[in-house]
Amino acid sequence: MSIQVGQTLPVGALYRRGDNGLEEISTQALFAQRTVVVFAVPGAFTPTCSDEHLPGFMVNADALKAAGVDEIVCLAVNDPFVMRAWAQAHEADAEDITFLSDGNGDWTQALGMQRDMRKAAMGMRSKRYAMLVADGVLTWLGVDESGLVNSRAEAVLAVLNA
Secondary structure, three states, X not given: OOOOOOOEOOOOEEEEEEOOEEEEEEHHHHHOOOEEEEEEEOOOOOHXXXXXXXXXXXXXXXXXXXXXXXXXXXXXXXXXXXXXXXXXXXXOOOOOOEEEEOOOOHHHHHHOOEEEOHHHOOOEEEOEEEEEEEOOEEEEEEEEOOOOOOOOHHHHHXXXXX
């Protein structure tokens, strides 16, 4: 069962490849006393993720922050090296979007957001979703089983501006 609105996010660790090597990010620290948007993709460099999902958040980063978001996190069950390369390939500004890895999918599984993509030769990945988190509590969740409607940046903005 996936996490529900009103629940506290599970404790875990996410990762990024920084200038000085691998960095572990505690989810408790990431979400504490802040409003964070997390958008998760099934895979970096995949078509919908690269052509639509990520660019939508890049274009709308300023509007999201103006609506009260402290940080925008892009998350995937990919390794930290892939996430860094994907950010660089899209010339994503680190001031706008933080790219984090859940390489083993542990936190994704704890959220109940894992997706079996073995038939597509991708293994276990994340569902495509976006969520709003306020001080570690899930306040909104938009999931797309296929396509890109509920988890796009514009959907998050609509909720923030409602």
